[in-house]
Amino acid sequence: MFSSNNLKAWKETFIPTPASKATLDEGVLPADLWFEIAIIVEPRDLLAMKLVCKALHEMFADRELWKYVLHDVCHRHSIFLPSYPIDDMSLTELQRAALGPYRWARLLKRKANPSIRTESTRLLKPLKENNHPLGVAPNSLQFLVPGGRFLFIAQRHSLDLWDLGVVGRQPLEASTLIARVHTAPPSRASALGLDGLAVIPLDDTTLRVAVALTGKNSLFNVYDICPIEQGIKFQSVGSIAVHTEVEEKPVCKNLLIHGNRLHVSLTKLDISFIWDFSTGRYTTGRPRMSNFNSDISQKVFTGTSVIEFGKDSLLAWAIPFSDADTASSTDGFAYLDADFPRVTGEKHEVLYPTWRAIAIAMTTVHIPSLWHHGPVLPITFDIIRETWAHEPSDDGATGFRYRVDVKPDPSDPLNSHKMGVAFKLLAKFELPAGFCYTPLMDATPNAGLGARHASAPIMRMAQPCRVVEDVSSEVLYSLYSVTSHRAIPEVRLTPILKSADGVRVVSPSLCSASGRLVHTVYMNGVPAFTRVSDYLSPWKD
Incomplete structure (x- = not known):
């Protein structure tokens, strides 16, 4: 639903929060590369990566990044984007929505x-x-x-x-x-x-x-x-x-x-x-x-x-x-x-x-x-x-x-x-x-x-x-x-x-x-x- 061109345009307008910007400035990877990494891996893996170290925890706990991830999930899974009021969603809401397809598949497998x-x-x-x-x-x-x-x-x-x-x-x-x-x-x-x-x-x-x-x-x-x-x-x-x-x-x-x-x-x-x-x-x-x-x-x-x-x-x-x-x-x-x-x-x-x-x-x-x-x-x-x-x-x-x-x-x-x-x-x-x-x-x-x-x-x-x-x-x-x-x-x-x-x-x-x-x-x-x-x-x- 969300085209690759729109994803690129959205990413270019992203302004990192102070916490994520400080973390990124101290690291070796630029912010846009972290965004690309975030949509290559599954959302559930992002939550696991938060546990690796403080820097990754701050990076993958960033609300703007999860807005970007949810846009990508909507695109990959053919979800109609207005179904989610993304700009008004909290960090937890963004994460749970991005994990929706995975959570449903896991529920079916279990039942x-x-x-x-x-x-x-x-x-x-x-x-x-x-x-x-x-x-x-x-x-x-x-x-x-x-x-x-x-x-x-x-x-x-x-x-x-x-x-x-x-x-x-x-x-x-x-x-x-x-x-x-x-x-x-x-x-x-x-x-x-x-x-x-x-x-x-x-x-x-x-x-x-x-x-x-x-x-x-x-x-x-x-x-x-x-x-x-x-x-x-x-x-x-x-x-x-x-x-x-x-x-x-x-x-x-x-x-x-x-x-x-x-x-x-x-x-x-x-x-x-x-x-x-x-x-x-x-x-x-x-x-x-x-x-x-x-x-x-x-x-x-x-x-x-x-x-x-x-x-x-x-x-x-x-x-x-x-x-x-x-x-x-x-x-x-x-x-x-x-x-x-x-x-x-x-x-x-x-x-x-x-x-x-x-x-x-x-x-x-x-x-x-x-x-x-x-x-x-x-x-x-x-x-x-x-x-x-x-x-x-x-x-x-x-x-x-x-x-x-x-x-x-x-x-x-x-x-x-x-x-x-x-x-x-x-x-x-x-x-x-x-x-x-x-x-x-x-x-x-x-x-x-x-x-x-x-x-x-x-x-x-x-x-x-x-x-x-x-x-x-x-x-x-x-x-x-x-x-x-x-x-x-x-x-x-x-x-x-x-x-x-x-x-x-x-x-x-x-x-x-x-x-x-x-x-x-x-x-x-x-x-x-x-x-x-x-x-x-x-x-x-």
Whole structure:
């Protein structure tokens, strides 16, 4: 989040405190070099180095240095910088915030379990819980901004941004609604359904948000918002309505934004619609020609290419965006059924390495959220494959962790239509038998869940689908991580939530940098409140 250029500029404006300046003047290293050392080592190691001698204790107990360290932690872990009021934080607060990702990882390691039994499951208990009536309606969507402070809630008629309070400080008596925008005219809101919410960091202090509404036409709105500026409000970046005759209410999946471009999969034909809202031009991908009843593939959008993750292989294709390859929207409308424009380049299919197709198996692809500021690729993702045994209690599930990178074909790098795909199997692991597994696609990433990180997303664990008749059956939500230091990889599960007895958990969103979990609690089918749970000890001087 905090770019290297900004780090350099911030460092150049740093004025050492008298104590640190005296220490540095007596030593052999200049202040800026100590700052570079401070961000090379882990924050926990800085605290250990304080114990070496008096000079290091004074150096690494300097508040200005820890402000610099926390900026770097936010950058490396894709944390939204305004989540922390850095200039107003004490030394202890800065240190605890910088240690957040490490403290969360250590907590999971201590509480994780390689095996889970439904009847004797112990949940990870939060240190603090607060229930907030945020006005959540059925079918609303949420996004907890990494850092844990800001929460987006989208409904079919509005988009809200809430301030839940700084993690680690005294919780707010009531969350603060800091901005609201109406996403559709009141006369049309009742005829539209909410089908997507996507959030990315635009820069260090600004968020870009896309909302998808579907009805007779599909409506896409894009906004920018800076939560720390005076007079906070959503700034409209663009809006477009997409018309099609293929379906009365088009299927809408894979709402993704990258820079100034939006991608969405529309209709059962799985047509990729790509719109550049800075120029008003758009293009579409080719429709799939068979298997209309199967699920629409999960996709990744890089701004210039699309990657589709199928059951046994992935497809990668480039998006040419010249005037000849695109069309201009007319009065904010685009027509999906038109023959032009349409991407005509080949889709490059690549089979998953060490993969054997199985006819009777349920396969779920888990693509981590691409919330981060920087290159999308390479991507680390998981595939969960479930197989049925003779007895449901013995149903098995195997996980495959891959890393994929897509680049121009080295044999013809100037041809944007030709692509090279590099694949690697990182781990194969077994999940405990007797559950039906669903990785949560829409869960907010933990702070380490960027393009180059493997981490602990949330897994929905239910009784095997073929034996579940009661929708109120118990469902577990567990964090899962894969060990990498063993010859045989092992999955570690940490149960964190449970739905049962008429109480249902919806839209769990987690930030591991701060140890904050947010989810909506439904009682008897009705949303009752939003629960905010904090798992790391608070900051205290």
